[in-house]
Amino acid sequence: MTDAVVLDVEGTTSSVGYVAEVLFPYGQARLADWVNRHRHEARTRSILDEVDRACGRPEGEDDQATVRTLQEWAESDRKYGPLKDLQGLIWAAGYANRELTGHVYDDTLPALRLWHGRGARIHIYSSGSVQAQRDLFSHTQHGDLTGWLTGYFDTRSAGGKLSADSYRTIARQIDVPARSILFASDSVAELDAAREAGWNTAWVTRAEGQDTSRDTNPAVANGHPRFPRLLDVADATHSRATAPR
Numbered sequence: 453m454t455d456a457v458v459l460d461v462e463g464t465t466s467s468v469g470y471v472a473e474v475l476f477p478y479g480q481a482r483l484a485d486w487v488n489r490h491r492h493e494a495r496t497r498s499i500l501d502e503v504d505r506a507c508g509r510p511e512g513e514d515d516q517a518t519v520r521t522l523q524e525w526a527e528s529d530r531k532y533g534p535l536k537d538l539q540g541l542i543w544a545a546g547y548a549n550r551e552l553t554g555h556v557y558d559d560t561l562p563a564l565r566l567w568h569g570r571g572a573r574i575h576i577y578s579s580g581s582v583q584a585q586r587d588l589f590s591h592t593q594h595g596d597l598t599g600w601l602t603g604y605f606d607t608r609s610a611g612g613k614l615s616a617d618s619y620r621t622i623a624r625q626i627d628v629p630a631r632s633i634l635f636a637s638d639s640v641a642e643l644d645a646a647r648e649a650g651w652n653t654a655w656v657t658r659a660e661g662q663d664t665s666r667d668t669n670p671a672v673a674n675g676h677p678r679f680p681r682l683l684d685v686a687d688a689t690h691s692r693a694t695a696p697r
């Protein structure tokens with residue numbers, strides 16, 4: 453029985469290439485300029501101060517050093533809250549001025565429709581900030597998809613994606629028993645953590661010629677049912693009847 457579906461973004465609803473080759477470079481190219489222009493505004497200031505605290509530096513003493521730290525974190529794809537928040541602010545401006553369009557695979561909307569029609573509530577869980585998630589799904593090439601989604605979780609609201617406790621936190625927040633939740637991701641390590649919390653899992657490998665995540669070696673499927681596309685997961689998941697296990 454699947455009452456709730458929780459979806460990863462990068463490599464599952466949306467391509468790795470879009471995140472790695474469009475969103476991340478867009479943010480990095482504008483990071484220093486953003487800080488220069490917004491460093492006295494509350495949201496950006498609080499991000500910069502959080503970075504300084506994390507580095508053991510006095511808050512606000514040297515914003516250029518803070519920018520360098522953020523650039524280093526961005527270059528090494530650190531999933532740290534303040535970096536993800538700042539990326540979310542920069543991307544929001546890009547969606548607003550139409551320089552960015554949120555990418556979703558062509559089977560993502562049909563999958564959302566199928567689950568929705570079967571009464572499952574659909575949530576997003578990404579390392580990208582909740583704002584970044586909302587902005588991506590409200591500006592896709594298929595239009596605004598946020599009407600299909602019930603909720604969003606990031607590392608601040610749920611915790612890191614490799615920790616079983618994060619999935620327990622989400623289950624509590626959405627008030628659905630673990631056995632009735634399905635998590636779809638391209639990351640076996642994330643699926644392992646979700647399964648440890650008692651969730652059903654689906655490994656989305658994406659078809660040949662499309663993106664595959666960095667840790668989707670077929671040899672390490674690790675017992676998670678494999679599906680080439682998200683729509684294949686939805687097809688195999690009969691809400692309130694069966695779930696892939």
Ligand SMILES: CSCCC(=O)C(=O)COP(=O)(O)O
Pocket residue numbers: 460461462463471475531536577578579580581584585588613
């Ligand atoms: C919400 S779009 C940006 C995705 C992102 O910033 C990221 O780090 C990818 O995280 P995911 O958990 O979706 O793999």
Ligand SMILES: [Mg+2]
Pocket residue numbers: 460461462463464637638639665
């Ligand atoms: Mg992913």
